[in-house]
Amino acid sequence: MYGGDEVSAIVIDLGSHTCKAGYAGEDAPKAVFPSVVGSIDQMEVDDAANTDTNSGAAMEAKSNAKTPDSDKNKGKRKLFVGSQALGYRRDQMEVVSPFKDGIVADWDIVDNIWDHAFRECLLIDPTEHPMLLAEPSSNPQQQRERAAELMFEKYKVPALFLAKNAVLTSFASGRATSLVVDCGGGSTTIAPVHDGYVLQKAVATSPIGGEFLTDCLLKSLESKGIKIKPRYSFKRKEVRPGDFQPFDLDFPSTTESYRLYSQRVIASDIKDSVCRAPDSPYDESAYANIPMTPYELPDGQTIEIGSDRFKVPDVLFNPPLAQTIPGMESFSEFALSARGLSQMVIESINKCDVDIRRELFSSILLAGGTASMQQLKERLEKDLLEESPQAARVKVLASGNTTERRFSVWIGGSILASLGSFQQMWFSKTEYEEHGASYVQRKCP
């Protein structure tokens, strides 16, 4: 048992797109920053350092460099974490993600993200605070043990807890049983929760999340001749008082992944400001004459967005629609195999026990970053009413508060970790030392 409820716990929800970190008991995460990081290969630099290792001065310089910063050079690369570090363009900097297919593939990046959250955002000493980590609903055992090892061995945390995303969202809405539809950045996950257990067999995932929609919008605009200039590629200068003109800057050493990252930042904002799920399946001819909506790009040019406002969100419901967007053909394979949102919901419910299907249909919880898309909840409810069995009473719920909708996982964790009664539930350092990392399965089932 861990008895230290004097210091507040730290809650981290590392999503595929954004990392949310903050102090337990607060209403919203203090730090919200990208889950992708910038990476520059350090090959040449290291080689140079190796050539003069025989000089004593260099040896000393190297040992002095054993600050947290030197950890970032692991694997002969330097990582840049956080919105600010990523916002600054650097030659040869690639943008990389720690995830592959929704699970962590590169623990070194995760380590750096945690480190950034603790030391640069929250300014805490991890050895003093219990950590609650939100994890994907079907996180494999090996991944959970790896997380426990890293937390206890490297950060020497006093206690740890791994809570499942879907369970936290379900509890935060007051329900122990529900179907959680998590429309995240990198993927969409449907997870039935029954009495606080995730019904693993019925969990469904699709790679279509907010980022896929952003890419659809980006490509569709490009096909219409609209070029989104990354923020680093121009400077606005005052040619006459009050009159600013953009001047292109040339950085030939910028990587393709960084250029795309910078364009996505802008496209994602366009998506958030103008896109809206159509009331019924998207139909090219019906939307051909809808009024255009203006949007001002960072370089000052104003663009007009028409049918894309509705077409892009409809990809969530009808993935093959993405194929009609020029430039998205490369995704055709998975767009064809991916199922629409309402279809996934129904399939997932049908995989559950007959006795709880009715209850799941009436407690569908919409959460995640993309859940804030206008009219998404209404459209999902409408489609489900049409496609579900007659007797089912369909109800889609989403918090009216956008912060609660977007951060439901983090907020659930924040409340849980701050409860006095929860202090006996932590997986403590002593237990870890006694039983090893595999004990995480017992403590955090």
Place this chain on the structure above:
Amino acid sequence: MANAASGMAVNDECKLKFMELKAKRIYRFIIFKIENQQVVVEKVGSPEETYEDFTASFPADECRYSVFDFDFITDENCQKSKIFFIAWAPDTAKIRSKMVYASSKDRFKRELDGIQVELQATDPSEMSLDIIKSRAL
């Protein structure tokens, strides 16, 4: 044990009152609330009280647990009764209250041996008498 359970304790009186409702049938319903890190009995209703009296006992913007002993007549004209467990979590309740009640429910329910039907309600329409009847049959 459910993932992310709160670890909330259950006061002995909860079990005691529930046994009295089940075996002696001296209460129509019991309302439970969470106070000082444990589940306690907030209110009991005598057997004469109706379903309306029961639903009127829920606060509009706070969560509660409750059990209700429902008497009904089956299609074959047979007098029966069933014990309902209802988790009340109104939309207007604070997110903290929702989280606390939902994460403590599994543990609490295990203490009450003999629940036959379970419901979760976020507004009165989800626990209307019609729904109770349809679930009882």
